[in-house]
Amino acid sequence: MARHVIALVEELPPGSRKFLTIDERPIAIFNIKGEFFGLLNRCPHQGAALCEGPLIGLAQSSDPGEIEYTRLGEIIRCPWHGWEFDIRTGQSYCDPKRFRARAYPVNVESGSAVVKGPYVAETLAVSVESDYVVVDL
């Protein structure tokens, strides 16, 4: 496992997502209300680019007519078949026993920490004054 420095924090404002390829793996990084999340950009169902789908909420119901809509913006919906996955864990809401999206931890690290390493800075020149988005995979 390596820690990859993928962006300056300012480059990924809330509501944005960044697509990149690390070690031949397609990855997407999301900033959702200031929190960062990473997912493999491949749906475990039929292989679509999962992270190009919309971020929606979680619709749950205990009884017909009673619907709770929560977790707004934390559920990714596949652009093909609409399968839904939890952005925090990769859990599938369609078939949790058989399928899980691959989730990667993403953190913000200070430039001084990043300079000490061990990190892989893809194409970024790292400066101690800045904060960086770092993904582990």
Add this chain to the structure above:
Amino acid sequence: MNVQFRPEPSASVSVKTAIADCDIHPARATATELYPFLEKRWHDHLEAYGKQAYHGMMEGPPYPKAQPNASRRDAWPPEGGPQGSSLSFMQKQLLDPYNVALGVLNPLASGQGLRNQDLAGAICSAINDWQIEKWTSKDSRLKGSIVVANEDGLSAAAEIRRRAGDPNFVQVLLLSRTVEPLGQRRYWPIYEAAQEIGLPVGIHAFGFGGNPLTPSGWPSFYIEEMVGHSQCQQTVLASLVLEGVFERYPKLKMVMIEAGFGWAPSLGWRLDKSFERLHSEVPYLKRKPSEYIRDHIWWTTQPMEDPERRDHLFQVIEWIGWDKLLFATDYPHWDFDEPSRVLPAGVSDANREAFYLGNAKKLYGMS
């Protein structure tokens, strides 16, 4: 609004086994894209009066269908226009990466089911010219479907005969939701013409006939419509068999498109059982209903049946015949089937080849 940074996907270098895709939906990039193929009279008519469908005052989709235009979100062409409206993007996203050797175009919302039969016929004929001009003449892997004003059997038959022998077309296309069940006599001129020019008749789920999708009324949910296509197609198939269409047109081949196939054995059993007891009502049938189904019907696979146990799938296919299934993706629609993910393990090489390519080449005369 999301800010997106996306690198260009790298081209796949692997060479995949060739497939046929028997359900591709080409779209118009603009509302006036058909005008070059329509007389000026109809441009003015469309702009003054629009199109009146049997469905009443609405076009096909009465509600958003899960994804924009019921299509994959990654299928918007980069040059603009709706999903499925760009040949170059279709080549890049579908035909090249999946090594599609034969792609059958099934234009929907094409003028079938309009109350103004002259307008319906003009639009359908324009769609057929447009398929040649925009698609099949530009990419020899693509073949068209002759669309017809299916509520006007005589004009439909004339359009079919006009296309006789044209290698741009490999089938006649009907939609399942018509004014009356498709076995009835008003539709027989279509079958007569198709048999005469030697093309199969595909019946695609969907349509504008004005009847509810289900026999018990209008459903509440899109998910009911998705499932209801199978129920609707069962009434279509029962009608075709019981009206004697296959006795009347013994060389006719038909394709059930996008309506499932898991129900075929059960419908066959039920028809046969009733036929044993009620034969005298339909004495022109010389064989058991299931025999007509097995001999005359082909089935596209998408959206593929996906039972928990694969042996159940294989049992259904055994009843239908491995020689009757035609792989389809339904591109660019959202319920696209990715070819490598569709068929479970445990299928012989010969059956696999038939499923993905051989059956389609044979049926559509491409071998």
